[in-house]
Amino acid sequence: MPHSELMPIGVFARRSGLTPSALRFYADSGLLSPATVHPVTGYRSYGADQVAKATVLRQLRELDMPLPAVEAVLAAGPGEASRLVDEHVARVLREAETARRKAVVIKSSLTDVPSLPIAALKGPVFADAVEQVLTATVREPGMPVLAGLRIEVSEEAVTLTATDRYRLSTRTLVPAVPPLRTWAGTVDGEELRASAAVVRRCATVRMDSSPHGILLRVADREDQHCRLLGDGQFPDHRQMLAALREVTTRTTVSKALLLRSLEDHPGERIGLHVTDGTVALLAAGDGHAANRIPATGTGPPLRIWFELTTLYPAVSTALGPDVMLDLRGDDQPVTIRSADCGDFTTLAMPVKPEHTI
Known part of the structure; x- marks a missing residue:
C-alpha cells in the first residue's frame, strides 16, 4: 500500500x-x-x-x-450479516424483558405490599381496546404520560383513554364480573401493547394493581406487568369532555369511502364540507372540492379543516362500516365514532381555516 x-x-x-x-x-x-x-x-x-x-x-x-x-x-455477506445482527438484537430484547420482569418481583418484595385485584375482562376484547386507544398516543420527552394509556375502573366499567393533545380516544369496557374496587392510573403504552398480544389469546384476564404498575393475570401464562408512568399528570380529559359544546351538525358516511378519499388526498391538510347529502373533501389553497362522498346528516352545512395525520387515524380506528361525525363548529373538537357502536370514541382537533390557505 x-x-x-x-x-x-x-x-x-x-x-x-x-x-x-x-x-x-x-x-x-x-x-x-x-x-x-x-x-x-x-x-x-x-x-x-x-x-x-x-x-x-x-x-x-x-x-x-x-x-x-x-x-x-x-x-459474512450482507444478507447473512443482517440476519446475525437481527438475532443479536432479538436476544438482547429478550434478556431486557427478563430483567424487567425480575426487577418487578424484586421491587414488590421490597415494599411488602401485595397486589390487589381490580377487575376481570374478556381477553380478546381488552386487547382490541388497547390497540384501538393507543393510536392516540405520542412520545414527547417533556410529557411521558402522553405515551401512556389512562385506565380508570369504576363500580360498573373500565375506561381506557389516550391523547396526543390533537386526538383523544376513549373506550369503555364492561367487565366480566363487577369490579372489586375503583382504581385509576396511567400505564406505559408500549408495555401494555406487548401484554395485549399475550392476553388476546386468553378468554379472561384479571387486572391487579401493584405498587409500581398493574399485573395482567391469565390462566397458564406468566403474569404481564405494565409499569405506571408517574412523571407528570395525565391531561384532564374529563374536563375537556364536559366542556364540549352541543352538536350542531351531524353526518354519517361510509368508513371505507372516506378512508379511500383520505388516502388519495394529495395534501397534508384536508377540509371537509359537510352538508345533509354529501361530505366533500376540500383541497388546501383553493378550497375546491376534490372528491364527494354520499352521506346522511342533519344540521347546517359546515366547513372544517384537519391535519391529515389527525383525521386519518381517528377514522381508521372507528368500529363498524359507517362512521358518525358530530361537529360543533369549525374551531371545535369533532367526535368521531361508529354509527351503531358507541363504546369507542375519538375526538379530533381541527386547524383554523386560515392555516390552510
Whole structure:
C-alpha cells in the first residue's frame, strides 16, 4: 500500500470513532489488524480502506455484541450479516424483558405490599381496546404520560383513554364480573401493547394493581406487568369532555369511502364540507372540492379543516362500516365514532381555516 494512503493510529482513531487503546485491543484480538507495523518503533498505521470496517466494528460493539459474533458479522455477506445482527438484537430484547420482569418481583418484595385485584375482562376484547386507544398516543420527552394509556375502573366499567393533545380516544369496557374496587392510573403504552398480544389469546384476564404498575393475570401464562408512568399528570380529559359544546351538525358516511378519499388526498391538510347529502373533501389553497362522498346528516352545512395525520387515524380506528361525525363548529373538537357502536370514541382537533390557505 502506498505510504500516502496510510494514516497513524491517532488519525485513524478519529476517523473511525475508536480509541487508540480499542484499536490495539481489536488488533490483538484479530478483528482489525493494522495495515503496517514499523519493525523498529512498533508504530501502527492503517489504510483509508479500513475505515468502513472499523466503523461497523464500533457500531456492533455499541450493540453490546460479543467479539465472536462481531467476527462472524464482519466475515459474512450482507444478507447473512443482517440476519446475525437481527438475532443479536432479538436476544438482547429478550434478556431486557427478563430483567424487567425480575426487577418487578424484586421491587414488590421490597415494599411488602401485595397486589390487589381490580377487575376481570374478556381477553380478546381488552386487547382490541388497547390497540384501538393507543393510536392516540405520542412520545414527547417533556410529557411521558402522553405515551401512556389512562385506565380508570369504576363500580360498573373500565375506561381506557389516550391523547396526543390533537386526538383523544376513549373506550369503555364492561367487565366480566363487577369490579372489586375503583382504581385509576396511567400505564406505559408500549408495555401494555406487548401484554395485549399475550392476553388476546386468553378468554379472561384479571387486572391487579401493584405498587409500581398493574399485573395482567391469565390462566397458564406468566403474569404481564405494565409499569405506571408517574412523571407528570395525565391531561384532564374529563374536563375537556364536559366542556364540549352541543352538536350542531351531524353526518354519517361510509368508513371505507372516506378512508379511500383520505388516502388519495394529495395534501397534508384536508377540509371537509359537510352538508345533509354529501361530505366533500376540500383541497388546501383553493378550497375546491376534490372528491364527494354520499352521506346522511342533519344540521347546517359546515366547513372544517384537519391535519391529515389527525383525521386519518381517528377514522381508521372507528368500529363498524359507517362512521358518525358530530361537529360543533369549525374551531371545535369533532367526535368521531361508529354509527351503531358507541363504546369507542375519538375526538379530533381541527386547524383554523386560515392555516390552510
